[in-house]
Amino acid sequence: MITRNADREISIREHAFGGSGRMYGRVIASEQTLYGKNRIFNHVYLNDGDEIGWHIHSGDGEIYYILSGEGEYNDNGTVVTVYPGDVTWTPEGEGHAIKPAAGRQLEFIALVAYNK
Secondary structure (H helix, E strand, C coil): CCCCHHHCCCEEEECHHHCCCEEEEEEEECCCCCCCCEEEEEEEEECCCCCEEEEECCCEEEEEEEEEECEEEEECCEEEEECCCCEEEECCCCEEEEEECCCCCEEEEEEEEECC
């Protein structure tokens, strides 16, 4: 089975987790496709001024794989700069937030895995 990029709708989420602006995303695979083991597998875009606000994971953890741009990643209270090729991991019980560096766009893959 192949899903073409052009066939996947872009979703827009306003103020994701209380962050500013919008989060743009395309679903790569649904929970059903992933046999119920992962909740989210998305291709995410954030423009200058957009952010995913601080949130804590409960019952799952999240991985970001940075594709392009430069961003500020809040890793459980410590802010670090992320670059293409970097991978972040937020386990259950910890929190994170992310936004592009000033004047930049940030593009990444997000995978939320259940802690089962």
